[in-house]
Amino acid sequence: MTPAAQDQKLKGKETISEQNNNHEVSVKYRVTVVGSGNWGSVASKLIASNTLKLTSFHDEVRMWVYEEILATGEKLTDVINQTNENVKYLPGIKLGKNVIADPDLEHSVKDANMLVFVTPHQFMEGICKRLVGKIKGDVKALSLIKGMEVKMEGPCMISTLISEQLGVNCCVLMGANIANEIAVEKFSEATVGYREDKEIAQKWVQLFSTPYFLVSAVQDVEGVELCGTLKNVVAIAAGLVDGLEMGNNTKAAVMRIGLREMKAFSKLMFSSVKDSTFFESCGVADLITTCLGGRNRKVAEAFARSGGKRSFDELEAEMLQGQKLQGVSTAREVYELLSQRGWQELFPLFTSVHEICIGRLSPSAIVEYSEHTPNFSLVEGSAQLI
């Protein structure tokens, strides 16, 4: 079904339900994008092209922008609203005239009933705290954020944080999504992960889908979200292989072992995680993209070329203009979770990546596996893990 036809169908349904409540107005969704970096801007562009076409959405897409003063002395929000371009984080791309940049977080969300979160993950806890009591009661949320918080009882996913702090339904959208490539409308795919409500997931699919951006939904929010998080650890491993000049065979093998560990780790953390999720865009495709390009791969390559003599911190500072490498911190967080449980041997790749990052092992340890298939039968109730 085309997005337009789907929209008509949903709209029909909503109108009927409204009539039952003796209201004859049709529900129109208002969308706010919380975040306006590279990916946030592209997400706003995708959404804005659809809200114009789909009758069940208000045309306007509000985008919360962390205000900055540009070198010209102008405010970033003013320039976005005048030019329809995020000149700082997505220069050269028109976002659509219906994208309205708003520097006031609370103001930007107050009328929205669909909230898309796309900020660096370390800011989310603070943003959620600010939004408590400031959003409408029936808001649906979607997280595009990769990363997790590690707690003793296991990983706390960003979608859970949003869901719990704001008391809202939160889906996730992940995939092989290099923002700049989607910005110029190159063909790509993405995966929406949802917990229970398939209709909400379909609404998100509809809001993002274009002929060049194919979105599908799977009922596995943790699986989709963990794919987006754990792939960065595998990208470090792939970068090490590149730096050691070990060739495509070895790189493919390391990526495969990484995918196996992503799957096993996710299933150990959340028994609801499905194998099939790893065949979706959020799984194998995002892993491929991240291990072919991407900054985790790149810095790890430089690290291996230096023979492990230069630290990740040093290379990061030199190569990434202040951005942080998510793979290194995720590897540490995963290692913490594994060592709390004594599971390091079950995850030789994840374990090695962390130990290489902190200098305990040399880069070449990335391909030194004494055992092929870790014995997961030692973990209770995990017969079908890999």
Added chain:
Amino acid sequence: MTPAAQDQKLKGKETISEQNNNHEVSVKYRVTVVGSGNWGSVASKLIASNTLKLTSFHDEVRMWVYEEILATGEKLTDVINQTNENVKYLPGIKLGKNVIADPDLEHSVKDANMLVFVTPHQFMEGICKRLVGKIKGDVKALSLIKGMEVKMEGPCMISTLISEQLGVNCCVLMGANIANEIAVEKFSEATVGYREDKEIAQKWVQLFSTPYFLVSAVQDVEGVELCGTLKNVVAIAAGLVDGLEMGNNTKAAVMRIGLREMKAFSKLMFSSVKDSTFFESCGVADLITTCLGGRNRKVAEAFARSGGKRSFDELEAEMLQGQKLQGVSTAREVYELLSQRGWQELFPLFTSVHEICIGRLSPSAIVEYSEHTPNFSLVEGSAQLI
């Protein structure tokens, strides 16, 4: 368990079973490799390093070589036996002194009880015919050959051909295996596919495993073999994306859609095929290797760069020094099978690749999908296909 320990265990078992038959000799396996190209030579090297170490194998590995007279006037077999190098197909690599090149096919196999087939697939039917009645009764076979024969009733896999023509058990070994990288002992993995007899599969695992070449076995001979065959069709698609300069996102998406179609096609052809096989080295890892390097990818890239104006035949002749592109012929064979059944719409990528190869569609059609998820529910009994 290390290969040596496994060997001891197996040896113990065999000795016991021999004792029960009132023979007190331990069984020693003799291995012959039928084929001596690039991959055949590397396989011989891997095997020869293990037969020296493992007591349940005779040291000698016989390698059938299709005799050629070199530019120096010498016979290829003589040079291999003098230098321990296949100077024509794997120059610079010592195969091991226990590899004996034999130009006589029938002679090379007569004492073997383990036969490894690694020839171009179009020669296998003729080789099998020559071997009928010339091999020992209890021979076990392993096919490293990628490709299939298409018949009206479905694909006939090479392992089935060997099995039926010679009346022997035939396993397969596939994986992300660029011969030249394994030759220089870079880390890699492979998958053995077996039908029923796990002990035979373990024997093959033992024969090939080294610290840099990790082999695991799965009970899914058709799944493993179809991975090795179908990946070449996906590599054509990946090469087209490279030629169109569409970036890593699009390439990853096309590889993922290709993997989905490999899985769905395999399961339609053989209901025994398992999803998990596609997570093995023969699945996702071999797909990655083939789509990063490989000649199918390379020629398809050149084809797309020419805007489809130069034919695959012409580019093949120019770029591959007489080698044929397996992806183009496999795409045609797959297309035949799909069109016999009216299933083209279920496999948009496989179908497009063939139609692009024959000039019916332009290269850019590789990313023009009108439907995201093909509706497999139209095919009887296929609810769980994708």
